[in-house]
Amino acid sequence: MTTIRGQHLIGKTVGGCVLESLLGYGGSSAVFLARQHDPERQVAVKVFLPRSTLDGKMRKDFYIRFLREAEAASELDHPNILPIYSYGEQDDLPYIIMPYMPGGTLYEYARKRGRLSLKESCWYLEQIASALDYAHAHGCVHCDVKPANILLDSDGRALLTDFGIAHITRPEGTTLVEGQATGQGQGAQAPELLMGTPDYISPEQALGHKLDGRSDVYSLGIMLFFLLAGTLPFRADNTIAIALLHVHEPPPSLCMLRADITPAIDRVVRKALAKSPDERFQSAGQFCTAFALAAGLLDPARLPPELLKDVQIEEALAEPQVEPELLAAPAVVQVRPLQTRRPVLSSLNLPRLFAVGVLLLLLTVGAALGMGAITSRLTHAGANVQTTRSTGIGQALVDDLANSSDWPTSSTFFFTGKQYHIENKSTQNVALALYAAHQYSNFRLSVTMTEVHGSHDSADYYGVVFRSAADQSRYYVFEVVSWGSGDYAFWRFDGKWNLLASGPAPSLHTATGASNTIGVEAVGNTFSFTINHRPVGASVIDSSRHAMTSGEIGLYVEENSEIAFSRLYITILP
DSSP, rough: OSSSSOGGGGGEEEEEEEEEEEEEOOOSEEEEOOOOTTEEEEEEEEOOOOTSSSHHHHHHHHHHHHHHHHHHHTTTTOOOOOOEEEEEEEETTTEEEEOOEEEEEEEHHHHHHHHHHHHHHHHHHHHHHHHHHHHHHHHHSSSOOOGEEEOTTTTTTEOOOOOOTTTEEEEOOOTTTTOOTTTTSSBOOOOSSOEEEEEEEEHHHHOOOOOOOHHHHHHHHHHHHHHHSOOOOOSSHHHHHHHHHHHOOOOOOOGOOOOOOOHHHHHHHHHHTTTTGGOSSSHHHHHHHHHHHHOOSSGGGSHHHHTTTTTHHHHHHOOOOOOGGOOOOOOOOOOOOOGSSSSSOSSSSOSSSSOOOHHHHHHHHHHHHTTSSOOOOOOOOTSSOOOOOOOOOOOOBBBGOGGGGGGSSSSSSSEEEEEHHHHHHHSEEEEEEETTTTBSSEEEEEEEEEEEOOOOOOEEEEEEEEOOTSSSSEEEEEEOOTTTTTEEEEEESSSSSEEEEEEOOOOOOOTOEEEEEEEEEETTTEEEEEEEEEEEOOEEEEEEEOOOBBBEEEEEHHHHHHHEEEEEEEEEOO
């Protein structure tokens, strides 16, 4: 007789409910679709069924957790918290009777739909934030917020469930309803054993520190990241490694993962994912409000003035300022790390891309830590002197990659035959190589790109940089992404990121090993693009005062991918 899947219980009556089929199971319980006769309705029945391999102490711990879930959830009454109809024990079999949710879990929905829109993500965020603020106000910290613990009804309404490892912060001798300890007040002592889901665990929970409601805010931020990006911010081979990433590593920038994520949205998510609870939003509601404002889904005029003045929201939405000294360019760095699109000196107020001073600091620190995935270009003799390529208008096409001495080379930037490979071994960095000492104003180029390997998780961006300053403090970038049916984006960086165009790229071949030829034409402030000789979108006119008129051309690769570039042809136009 199995004690894992629970098939032996189908057809039995538990708590007045006939178990009809198995909906799911875990390490300590199974959930059944059941028919209750008084009243007559379909319900879900969760039954305590620990694995037979657990020792006595572990079985007792799981049993206590099971009863805690029933007690905690039954005392919470909120439209976005799954209610408990009843719970009890029958023939030494503890059970919980709950509503049946035909929509499955938010995790299943998101995996099926892919990256959710800003509006839909905000819809789910708002509901779960409301549930968490209610639970925190009643002295309950959930401690396991994740899409798999959010159930959907037939109308798409989200309900938070599984309070099995919830921490109770209420004063001794009170019930959940009576206790009014908030998540920011009386912290709960962490358990002896680390419990929770490593992919969504807060740094303080991973370290076994006392917890309050701000731990759930962090997990809610990870959940929103997953809904928006279609992937988690931290991935590793084992649970301990993932937990350490939560404790020590900043998350990758959402701006790098999809084109409609603005720097303001990215800053809001980063604030929710701050390592220190004091630096996060102090409530889930603050987080939700700030996200809705940043995404343009909430009219500030409809909010009470006192809420708009909330420093937690104002600081997250404030436009970051670049210190004047950071605009200096003491040296040329041809490889730009991803940290330049994410805050590193502050979780609130740095731009998506830093200038060269910060770049040099990041590269130095990265080397000291042994990350070494991105290597700076080799210094050429006389590199401090910029020269202009002596090329006539309309001359015969020459493969500019053949001029190999003007491209950086290292273990991750190398030539194989007539192909130039850029291998980005980090999931959090961008590898960029500029065609040194060659300036272009009006030009037409084409380059063939082949993805040797990539993660195919919505962040396999690669493409062409042009009109770049030698110090990479400003440039345009046209990029494509091997995700789904393919997308493209055209950006201008001038101290902050400006999205000029984006959209689907149906002519892009997204399979690993497939080759794509990108075409770029720049004449004055008008730009047009092709993928595999087919136009992509309409021509773009950059009428901004920050429009760039000339600069270097470069190639770049993002997130743990290797791209082979070949047949780079550049023609100067009048």
